Amino acid sequence: MSTTSNVTDSAGIPAYSPSTVKATGKSEMGQADFLRLLTAQMQTQDPFEPMDNAQMVAQMATITNSSGIAEMNATMKSLASQLTGSRLGDAASWIGKSMLVESNIAAPDAAGQYIGQLTLGSDAENVSVDLVDGNGNTVKTIDLGAQSKGDVNFYWDGKDEAGETVADGPLQIKVNGANPNRVASWAAIAAVQSPADGSASKLITALGTYSPADAISLA
Numbered sequence: 001m002s003t004t005s006n007v008t009d010s011a012g013i014p015a016y017s018p019s020t021v022k023a024t025g026k027s028e029m030g031q032a033d034f035l036r037l038l039t040a041q042m043q044t045q046d047p048f049e050p051m052d053n054a055q056m057v058a059q060m061a062t063i064t065n066s067s068g069i070a071e072m073n074a075t076m077k078s079l080a081s082q083l084t085g086s087r088l089g090d091a092a093s094w095i096g097k098s099m100l101v102e103s104n105i106a107a108p109d110a111a112g113q114y115i116g117q118l119t120l121g122s123d124a125e126n127v128s129v130d131l132v133d134g135n136g137n138t139v140k141t142i143d144l145g146a147q148s149k150g151d152v153n154f155y156w157d158g159k160d161e162a163g164e165t166v167a168d169g170p171l172q173i174k175v176n177g178a179n180p181n182r183v184a185s186w187a188a189i190a191a192v193q194s195p196a197d198g199s200a201s202k203l204i205t206a207l208g209t210y211s212p213a214d215a216i217s218l219a
Contacts (some may be wrong), residue, residue: 101144118154120178142156
């Protein structure tokens with residue numbers, strides 16, 4: 001039958017050989033464990049030996065720093081929560097407005113208008129935009145003529161020459177006579193989505209879901 005003797009360190013805390021250590025279920029030392037260890041060390045100092053003032057100051061400073069870090073972590077978590085709420089509030093203020101986003105799809109606004117923008121990398125002589133439905137039919141051709149390099153806006157009220165509404169859903173944008181660097185369209189912001197994981201809020205539009213950072217312009 002083997003026996004195991006207990007050995008204590010200079011702080012009076014039991015220490016065991018690796019062969020006798022049992023798992024405690026904890027893989028790291030928490031703040032409470034750390035403070036208990038420091039307190040035990042101070043309580044078991046030899047009363048017949050003069051107190052080392054430098055060690056006492058260092059121990060007290062360590063306890064103070066440990067508490068201060070815990071308080072700082074709690075403050076940072078609270079600040080992060082407040083900032084997340086602020087971002088959500090800012091995004092919510094966009095509801096009802098329209099944002100210009102990069103997309104080759106145009107959707108009608110509340111008035112039934114299709115509004116978009118082309119960004120040309122060079123001058124073009126004869127530019128036009130076809131608005132095409134889901135069956136591949138061209139619903140409207142918008143003639144833009146000669147255009148200079150830069151942003152070119154286009155617009156259609158969704159009606160034919162008789163004033164009758166002929167389109168009320170999303171239409172694909174096809175550009176003729178130029179190779180634009182960017183095609184964008186305006187979309188009304190219907191709602192704001194706040195993900196449960198705390199990530200950035202999303203703006204819900206008829207064209208899809210976008211981040212506020214995706215907005216080229218806001219109106």
